[in-house]
Amino acid sequence: MRGDRPLTARRGASCAERFWIAVALVVVSLLWSTRDMTPWAVIVSWAGVVVGAAGALHFGWRYACRDRRWPPRPHRALLDGIPRGRQSW
Helix, strand or coil: CHHHCCCCCCCCCCHHHHHHHHHHHHHHHHHHHCCCCCHHHHHHHHHHHHHHHHHHHHHHHHHHHHHCCCCCCCCHHHHCCCCHHHCCC
């Protein structure tokens, strides 16, 4: 029966959602790094900044390239005057 199966997620987080989670990690880590804490806590908060920034760059680039089809390709009418051998795509 269908009621006996556990509920599972149908899809994972998109690159845009992961990008915003990484940005939130950077913001929260920066807020914590401004506090007067023990040295190990400061190191952990700065590590959160570095990891969050790396995640934001990675998932932001994937979101821009894959989900939004970046960089945009020129319209077909613009390519009519270019010989076929010169087109890189």
